[in-house]
Amino acid sequence: MRIIEPPKPGEYPPYAIMYMKLLPTDGLILKHLQSNFEMVKQLIYSLPKETLYHRYTSEKWSIKEVLVHIIDDERIFAYRALRFARNEQNNLIGFDQDSYAIYSDADNRDLDNIFEEYEAVRRATIALFNGLPEEAFDRMGHGTGTANDATVRALAYHIAGHELHHYNLIRERYLKY
Numbered sequence: 001m002r003i004i005e006p007p008k009p010g011e012y013p014p015y016a017i018m019y020m021k022l023l024p025t026d027g028l029i030l031k032h033l034q035s036n037f038e039m040v041k042q043l044i045y046s047l048p049k050e051t052l053y054h055r056y057t058s059e060k061w062s063i064k065e066v067l068v069h070i071i072d073d074e075r076i077f078a079y080r081a082l083r084f085a086r087n088e089q090n091n092l093i094g095f096d097q098d099s100y101a102i103y104s105d106a107d108n109r110d111l112d113n114i115f116e117e118y119e120a121v122r123r124a125t126i127a128l129f130n131g132l133p134e135e136a137f138d139r140m141g142h143g144t145g146t147a148n149d150a151t152v153r154a155l156a157y158h159i160a161g162h163e164l165h166h167y168n169l170i171r172e173r174y175l176k177y
Contacts, residue, residue, distance in 0.1 A: 001030040012158065013148050016158055040167050044067065044111070052107075080150070092141070
């Protein structure tokens with residue numbers, strides 16, 4: 001797999017530093033995406049079934065909803081990366097992650113089905129970033145306003161860091177009851 005150098009400050013929105021700081025700076029982000037998927041899958045399948053429906057507070061998502069949120073976010077950010085890589089100049093609209101979670105009906109899905117989708121999206125994400133021309137990684141795209149501008153490379157790191165952020169939340173908040 002190719003090496004994709006980590007993004008520098010200014011290549012991603014300020015909020016994304018919380019994701020960037022979770023990642024190694026070795027440039028092996030695609031390898032990390034692959035191994036992180038396996039790490040998440042191993043953790044989730046080790047949990048008792050009833051834990052998958054646990055919410056650490058009433059307004060938070062269940063673990064199954066978190067998993068589908070990770071999938072949705074990855075799909076959206078990979079699509080943004082594709083558009084930015086192809087030099088799209090139109091701003092992208094945001095998405096309402098809470099609405100997505102409500103309408104995902106994740107708690108009624110079979111865990112195997114969730115991981116089947118998760119793996120398919122992950123493989124597509126890795127293939128996308130692995131196949132982009134080198135110069136595409138420096139292209140800056142525009143989200144909703146300049147506060148959400150990012151380079152293609154930053155979006156690869158966002159996807160991986162976002163996943164680790166939720167993995168850590170599951171371990172720290174969902175499994176401490």
